[in-house]
Amino acid sequence: xCSVNDEGAESFEELKPDEPLELKCRKCLTEDxxxxxxxxxxxxxxxxIPMVTHKFRATLGKSKLVNKGERVLVCVSGSQSxxxxxxLVWTGLQQSTYKRLTFDPVIVYIDESIxxxxxxxxxxxxxxxxxxYGLSYHIVLFASVLYSNNCLIxxxxxxxxxxxxxxxxxxxxxxxxxxxxxMKLRKHxxxxxxxxLECTRIITAENEHKLSIRLLSNVALGRGSQxxxxxxxxxxxxxxxxxxxxxxRPLRDLSAKEISYYALFNKLEDYVHSNFLTATNEDESxxxxxxxxxxxxxxxxxSTVSTIFRTGEKISEKTSRTAYCSMCQGIxxxxxxxxxxMEATKYSKYVSLMGLKALELSLNNIDNKExxxxxxxxxxxxxxxNSKEELLKNLCYACRHIIQNLESLDDLPEEILxxxxxxxxxxxxxxxxxxxLL
Ligand SMILES: [Zn+2]
Ligand SMILES: [Zn+2]
Numbered sequence: 001x002c003s004v005n006d007e008g009a010e011s012f013e014e015l016k017p018d019e020p021l022e023l024k025c026r027k028c029l030t031e032d033x034x035x036x037x038x039x040x041x042x043x044x045x046x047x048x049i050p051m052v053t054h055k056f057r058a059t060l061g062k063s064k065l066v067n068k069g070e071r072v073l074v075c076v077s078g079s080q081s082x083x084x085x086x087x088l089v090w091t092g093l094q095q096s097t098y099k100r101l102t103f104d105p106v107i108v109y110i111d112e113s114i115x116x117x118x119x120x121x122x123x124x125x126x127x128x129x130x131x132x133y134g135l136s137y138h139i140v141l142f143a144s145v146l147y148s149n150n151c152l153i154x155x156x157x158x159x160x161x162x163x164x165x166x167x168x169x170x171x172x173x174x175x176x177x178x179x180x181x182x183m184k185l186r187k188h189x190x191x192x193x194x195x196x197l198e199c200t201r202i203i204t205a206e207n208e209h210k211l212s213i214r215l216l217s218n219v220a221l222g223r224g225s226q227x228x229x230x231x232x233x234x235x236x237x238x239x240x241x242x243x244x245x246x247x248x249r250p251l252r253d254l255s256a257k258e259i260s261y262y263a264l265f266n267k268l269e270d271y272v273h274s275n276f277l278t279a280t281n282e283d284e285s286x287x288x289x290x291x292x293x294x295x296x297x298x299x300x301x302x303s304t305v306s307t308i309f310r311t312g313e314k315i316s317e318k319t320s321r322t323a324y325c326s327m328c329q330g331i332x333x334x335x336x337x338x339x340x341x342m343e344a345t346k347y348s349k350y351v352s353l354m355g356l357k358a359l360e361l362s363l364n365n366i367d368n369k370e371x372x373x374x375x376x377x378x379x380x381x382x383x384x385x386n387s388k389e390e391l392l393k394n395l396c397y398a399c400r401h402i403i404q405n406l407e408s409l410d411d412l413p414e415e416i417l418x419x420x421x422x423x424x425x426x427x428x429x430x431x432x433x434x435x436x437l438l
Contacts, residue, residue: 026042034048038303052261055254058253073194078273085203106199114142122271125271184402208254326395
């Protein structure tokens with residue numbers, strides 16, 4: 001654990017290697033230990049499981065955001081954390097005392113086998129698992145959720161939708177951006193499912209370790225202002241917390257090791273769950289480099305993850321005027337000085353894309369027809385370029401990087417484009433009436 005000194009700064013607790021390790025459980029003091037956490041805390045199996053359950057319930061209860069009978073979307077990806085989450089929710093519903101969970105869970109599994117190679121019978125296995133728990137569940141295809149409004153019943157254009165999804169990732173060659181885009185599309189799919197299934201709360205299974213990697217990766221990717229949204233409680237509509245869609249992460253206080261032991265003791269089987277970083281080298285993407293950095297530190301200093309996590313929680317965004325990104329819904333910086341990093345990146349991108357000649361032309365403020373023609377090749381026409389630029393205006397720094405790689409906006413889910421055109425209309429209207437406003 002970390003301690004806070006007088007200045008408010010946190011310091012790592014040093015391990016004392018010479019200290020003899022206590023082999024009895026530190027809680028009941030009678031049983032032999034089965035688990036060692038943080039290299040020194042020994043627990044027996046009987047004390048360990050209630051401790052994990054307690055942490056889960058405490059995090060869920062602390063938020064006080066789930067009401068009795070409320071429909072809650074529980075996202076299960078097949079990973080060890082998510083099968084543990086499912087087990088924790090199910091156990092909570094079985095209790096007969098006042099401790100019983102009172103919300104109405106709806107389990108979802110999004111099948112991403114179109115992007116990654118999963119064992120052929122994986123979907124059946126997941127279905128068997130859900131049947132065993134006897135809770136209401138839905139298994140849906142990733143492309144269906146993104147492009148069809150009928151994804152819960154039947155998607156008649158599934159081949160076309162699958163191609164659209166594959167096209168997006170075919171156009172992005174950079175692994176960092178590919179993974180970032182996958183995260184945003186997953187989030188988009190989950191939000192859409194929650195709305196379709198009339199759920200007002202979403203529960204996801206990220207543990208402390210995963211969230212601390214996400215926190216540092218977010219900073220490196222230029223998503224610093226979105227940390228609160230990605231690791232904390234994410235509230236969509238801050239003015240009305242009863243009606244807005246809220247993402248809750250009840251495993252955020254549990255370490256990856258605690259989850260592994262919980263799954264082991266309860267004999268929970270986990271399933272293949274990949275992303276673009278699976279089996280890649282650490283120097284190929286920002287996310288993987290961050291993961292490796294944290295893992296290496298964690299070996300020597302077991303409080304690394306919790307220190308990063310607790311520090312990150314204190315970060316909050318400070319903006320006077322708020323605008324939200326059309327793609328990730330994150331907060332955007334709209335009042336930027338000309339010398340900001342964002343402006344500098346925009347400038348260097350412009351030079352590298354357009355060449356020196358175009359830059360000279362634009363500096364001389366000459367009508368830039370020639371370069372418009374240059375940009376147009378094949379279906380990459382001027383109209384397309386215009387709508388792309390309009391979309392880019394309403395995107396955050398990190399999302400711009402992704403979208404700039406796309407050849408056509410047609411492969412993006414319709415809702416993102418629709419939201420953007422609504423925003424543009426609103427901005428246009430605001431511009432027209434601004435002189436009449438008091
Ligand atoms: Zn014990
Ligand atoms: Zn964004």
